[in-house]
Structures are given as structure tokens and as C-alpha cells.
Amino acid sequence: MKYRRASIVASILLLATAGPAIAGVLPDDRADILYHLYDGGGVTIDGPSILVRKKVGKSVSFVANYYVDMVSSASIDVVTTASPYTEKREQKSIGMDYLRGNTTMSISVTNSEESDFTADSYRFSVSQDLFGDLTTLTLAYSLGNDEVRRSDDDTFVREAERQFYSVGLTQIMTRNLIMGLNVETITDEGFLNNPYRTVRYVDSSNPIGYSYEAELYPNTRTSTAVGIRARYYLPYRAAIQGEYRFFTDTWGILSHTGAISYTHPWRAWTFTGKYRYYTQEQADFYSDLFPGSEATNFRARDKELSKFVSQNFRLQASYAFLQDGWGFIDKGTVNLIYDQLLIDYDNFRDLTTGALVGEEPGYKLDAGVYQLFFSFWF
Amino acid sequence: MKTTLIFRLLLTILLLAGLSACGPIEPWVKPYERDHLADPIMSLDPDPVSTAYMLHVFEAREGSRGGEGSAGGGCGCN
Numbered sequence: 001m002k003y004r005r006a007s008i009v010a011s012i013l014l015l016a017t018a019g020p021a022i023a024g025v026l027p028d029d030r031a032d033i034l035y036h037l038y039d040g041g042g043v044t045i046d047g048p049s050i051l052v053r054k055k056v057g058k059s060v061s062f063v064a065n066y067y068v069d070m071v072s073s074a075s076i077d078v079v080t081t082a083s084p085y086t087e088k089r090e091q092k093s094i095g096m097d098y099l100r101g102n103t104t105m106s107i108s109v110t111n112s113e114e115s116d117f118t119a120d121s122y123r124f125s126v127s128q129d130l131f132g133d134l135t136t137l138t139l140a141y142s143l144g145n146d147e148v149r150r151s152d153d154d155t156f157v158r159e160a161e162r163q164f165y166s167v168g169l170t171q172i173m174t175r176n177l178i179m180g181l182n183v184e185t186i187t188d189e190g191f192l193n194n195p196y197r198t199v200r201y202v203d204s205s206n207p208i209g210y211s212y213e214a215e216l217y218p219n220t221r222t223s224t225a226v227g228i229r230a231r232y233y234l235p236y237r238a239a240i241q242g243e244y245r246f247f248t249d250t251w252g253i254l255s256h257t258g259a260i261s262y263t264h265p266w267r268a269w270t271f272t273g274k275y276r277y278y279t280q281e282q283a284d285f286y287s288d289l290f291p292g293s294e295a296t297n298f299r300a301r302d303k304e305l306s307k308f309v310s311q312n313f314r315l316q317a318s319y320a321f322l323q324d325g326w327g328f329i330d331k332g333t334v335n336l337i338y339d340q341l342l343i344d345y346d347n348f349r350d351l352t353t354g355a356l357v358g359e360e361p362g363y364k365l366d367a368g369v370y371q372l373f374f375s376f377w378f
Numbered sequence: 379m380k381t382t383l384i385f386r387l388l389l390t391i392l393l394l395a396g397l398s399a400c401g402p403i404e405p406w407v408k409p410y411e412r413d414h415l416a417d418p419i420m421s422l423d424p425d426p427v428s429t430a431y432m433l434h435v436f437e438a439r440e441g442s443r444g445g446e447g448s449a450g451g452g453c454g455c456n
Contacts, residue, residue, distance in 0.1 A: 032427040038435060051427045065427070132405025164444070170422070175411045180422055184444035225445025231422055233414040241422075247442040255442045263419050270419065280441050305441050312436075337428060343439065369435055371428055 024102040024129040026061045029054050031376045040341065040367020042074040049373075059099045063108070067091040076363055077303070080351045081198050081212055089114045095123075102129040116149040123164075138168035150195050160190030176233040185224045193217035199301040201290035202357070209357040213293055215300050217285070223249035227257075239263040252284035253305065261314075268323070274314035282307040288349050289358050303348040303363065310343045322376075332376045339369040 030053050037046040047068035055061045068091070074084040095108030104127045112119040125140035142164035150156040166184040173179055193215045203211035227245040234240060245257040261274035283305040285298035316337040323331050342365070349360035407415075414420065423429050437443050 032425075034427050034431065036431050049427050049431060067431075133409075134405050134407060166444070172407050172412070172415060175407050176414050178415055178420065178422065182445050186444050223443060225442065227445035229422065231420055233417065233420055237417070237419070239417075239419045245442070245445045247445060249441075251441075253441040255440070257442070265419055278436075278440060278442075283441065304439055310436075310440060335425065335428070339432070339435075341435070341439075365439075369432070371431065373425070373428060375425070 024099070024104070024133060026055055026059070026097060026099050026104070027053060027063075029061075029378050031378070032373055034371060034373035037370040038367060039370075041076060041365045042079065043367075044072045045069050061097040061099075063093075063095045063097070065091075065093040067093075076350065076352070077197070082196065087114060102133075103127065116151045118147040120145050121162075134172040136168075136170040138166075138170075140164070140166045140168070146190070148191050148195060156195065158191030158195070160188060160192055162186060162188045173230075177230060179230045180228070182227045183224070184227075185222065188221040190219055192219060192221060193300065194302065197300070197302055199290055199299045200288065200351075201293050201295060203293070210289065211293070215302065216298050217300060218251065218298050221249060221251055223247065223253075237265060247280075251305070253280055253282070255280035268320045270318040270320075272314070272316040272318075274312070274316075276310075276312040276314070278310040278312075280308060282347065286347075288347050301348075303345055306348040307346040308343055308348070309346075310341065312342075313340045314338070328378050330377045332374060335371070335373050335375070337369075337371040339371075341365070341367040341369060 030051075032049070032051040034049040034051075035046070036049065038044065047070045049065065049067040051063065051065045053061060053063040069087075069089040071087040071089070072084075073087070078084055089112060091110065091112040093108060093110040095106060097104055097106045106123070106125045106127070108123045110119075110121045110123075121142055121144040123140065123142040125138055127136055127138040129136050142162075144162035144164070146160040146162070148156075148158040148160065164184065164186050166182060168183075169181045171179050171181075195214075197215045198212035199215050200210050200212055202209065225245060225247045227243065229241060229243040231239055231241040239262070241259075241261045241263075243257070243259040245255075247253070247255040247257070255278065257276065257278045259274060259276040261272060263270060263272045265271075283300060285296060286300050286302070286305045287296075288301060288306070290296065290299060314337065316335065318333050318335045320331060320333050322329055325331065345363045345365075348363050349358075350363040351360055353360050355361065418424060433446060
């Protein structure tokens with residue numbers, strides 16, 4: 001349940017990012033087998049992700065993905081307000097690309113299941129190459145339907161609907177520079193909060209000085225994100241990439257994301273280093289400690305809605321093998337990626353320190369994210 | 379204000395798309411000049427499964443979402 005919001009957006013993007021390299025050419029046939037592991041803040045999540053893409057004839061390409069999150073959580077929220085739990089999320093996606101001239105039309109369907117949450121999404125996009133294939137324009141629309149349940153209450157069922165509108169533009173600027181622009185608006189309507197989450201409020205009748213009550217979010221949200229990135233080919237065969245994203249929504253969250261990466265090939269190896277910086281302002285209805293019970297119309301103490309800075313350091317090594325092919329396989333790569341994630345919360349306080357109520361230090365998260373995957377082209 | 383900005387951006391894109399129908403625009407980077415852009419190290423998203431996974435990791439821990447979708451490359455060199 002904790003990961004449901006992300007599952008929806010990322011799952012819709014998966015087949016999109018696995019989509020056509022350019023609108024006038026179908027993507028290569030490939031298979032990816034990935035194992036992922038997240039470890040930090042008392043939470044361990046691991047599992048596989050398997051993707052297969054295959055052309056049928058000259059105009060159609062099919063793609064399918066199977067993804068699993070095995071969650072074992074004793075996070076700061078769980079330690080302070082609930083009991084550790086384990087959870088499994090299973091996600092299946094299928095999609096199809098149809099090429100006609102310089103236009104590619106894509107559809108995909110995704111289903112995500114947890115014991116207390118179901119999400120279905122449907123995506124349609126059109127890509128068009130323009131100006132001698134220097135420009136690729138992509139328009140996309142997605143619809144997502146969620147069903148939220150509670151594991152401790154069979155009668156609790158809530159629904160939410162999400163709609164995604166996006167415009168993407170990829171532009172060749174020079175023979176060494178390519179740029180991408182993406183504008184995406186997402187609207188949500190329905191039950192948008194986590195049914196297990198609680199907020200903290202001052203309660204002098206409680207010996208510890210505070211109590212908890214259920215979160216209450218608005219039932220609508222609209223967000224807009226604008227992302228731009230540029231990748232440049234360096235004279236000695238290496239690449240450098242810069243990215244920036246601006247985000248704002250009707251809940252008052254405003255964020256900036258910046259990233260820079262460097263890719264360096266050496267013989268059969270390719271090495272990449274990346275640094276990502278993210279900062280956000282809190283939602284209007286967020287507070288670490290409300291002055292009393294039901295003090296505001298809407299209330300949240302979800303740390304993802306608080307004010308914080310997140311930094312991410314990445315190292316990636318990729319090794320190409322079977323470069324002369326083997327059987328029906330044209331080539332393969334094995335990849336190892338390590339990401340270190342550091343989040344410094346400004347106003348989400350660490351209650352495990354035992355400090356005075358309202359004066360606890362800000363919580364800090366230090367997590368390691370590992371990926372090992374094989375890719376084959378055939 | 380934000381809506382106006384997005385509307386203008388969309389209008390500009392549509393106008394550019396419309397222009398393409400008026401007559402061929404000479405590509406300023408010729409197909410035979412796209413060898414660097416065709417190099418695998420220039421792919422904006424070489425590992426889609428990994429990219430989707432990391433988006434999932436970030437979106438589960440941050441209040442933001444969207445704007446990271448890949449519009450694909452445009453090298454026209456395959």
C-alpha cells in the first residue's frame with residue numbers, strides 16, 4: 001500500500017520509456033531480466049522485473065513486463081505508529097506499437113495488485129517524426145483506476161481515478177547534441193490518502209504529550225511537471241547529460257530536480273556516474289505536529305509531503321558480451337548499478353530520539369539501491 | 379498562469395507541426411552527420427526497465443510525479 005502512488009505513475013511510464021527510439025522505426029527486439037534491491041530506513045524491497053519486446057512483421061511490435069516488489073517494512077512510520085509488515089506487489093503490463101510511415105501509435109495496459117490495493121491503467125500515445133527526423137513529437141494520454149482497501153476491514157473499499165496528459169519533444173540540435181522536453185499534467189479524483197496513515201497532534205491528556213488520528217487528504221489533485229534534458233557527445237567518445245524538472249501541484253507542493261551524468265566507454269565496458277539533487281516544499285496541509293485534534297480541514301503527516309532535500313549518487317558498470325552473436329541472440333550486456341539515496345527531512349521529525357515534543361530532530365534517510373540485470377537483443 | 383504557459387507551449391508545438399505540412403524543412407544535421415548521435419552511449423534511455431524502476435523508487439519517496447517520460451530519440455539513423 002505504501003508504494004501504491006508510485007506504482008501507478010511508474011508503471012504507466014514503463015512501457016512508454018521502453019517505447020520507440022524514434023517514431024519512424026520500431027524499437028529493437030530485446031529481453032531484460034532485472035533483480036532490484038532497496039535497503040534503507042528499516043525497509044527492504046526486492047524482486048524481479050522481466051521485459052520482452054518482439055516485432056511481428058514490419059509494422060507491429062509487442063512488449064510485456066512482469067514486475068514484483070517484495071516489501072519488508074519496519075520504517076520510521078511503522079516503528080512509531082504501527083507494526084512491521086510484509087507485502088507483495090505484483091505488476092503485469094502488455095503493450096503494442098504500430099508503425100505507419102513516420103508515425104508510431106502505441107497502446108498499453110497495466111495491472112498492479114497488492115493484498116489491499118488494485119490499480120489498472122490504460123495508455124495511448126502517438127509519436128511523429130518531423131523535419132527530416134530531427135524532431136520527434138509524442139502525445140500521450142493515460143487513464144488509471146485504483147481500488148483502495150484495508151487489510152483489517154473487509155468493508156472498506158474506496159476508489160480513485162487518475163488521468164495523465166503528456167507532450168514530449170525530442171530535438172537534434174547539432175551532430176553532438178540532442179535535447180528532450182516533456183510536459184505532463186496529471187489529475188486525480190477520489191480517495192487519495194493512505195488509509196493506514198495517521199497525523200500527530202498535541203494532546204495534553206496523553207502522558208507522552210501527543211496522540212494520533214487518521215490522515216485526511218483532499219479528494220482532488222492536479223499536478224504539472226516540465227522536464228528538460230540535454231545529452232552531449234564529447235570529442236573523445238564519451239557523453240555528458242544534464243537534466244532539470246520543475247513540478248507544482250494544487251496541494252502546494254513545489255519541487256526542483258537537477259541531475260548530471262557522465263558516460264565513459266572503455267573496451268567492452270561502459271561506466272556511468274550520476275548525481276541527482278531534489279528539493280521540495282511541503283503540501284499546504286502537512287504538519288509534523290498539529291495543534292489539536294481535527295485542527296484543520298485536511299491533514300497529513302506523510303513524509304513524502306513534507307519539506308526535504310534528497311540527493312542521489314549513482315555508479316553503473318555495463319559489460320557487453322556475445323558481440324558476435326550466439327544462436328538467435330545478436331548481443332548481450334550485463335549491468336550492475338548502485339545508487340545511494342540520502343534524504344534530509346526539514347520538518348518530519350524523528351520521534352525515536354526521545355527529545356521534547358515538537359523539538360525532535362529532523363529525520364534522515366540513508367538507503368542503498370542495487371540493480372543487477374541482463375539485456376539481450378535478438 | 380500555469381495553464382496559459384502550457385497552452386502557449388502546446389500551441390507552439392502544434393504550429394511547428396503544422397509548418398511541416400507546408401513544405402520540407404531542410405534538416406540542418408544531415409543523416410550522414412548523425413554517427414555520434416547513433417552511438418549507443420548517446421541514448422537518452424538505454425535501459426528502460428532500470429529507468430522505470432528508479433522512477434518508482436523516487437516517486438514512492440517524493441511528492442513529485444511526471445515530466446520524466448521519454449519522448450524517444452530522434453537521430454533517424456537506424
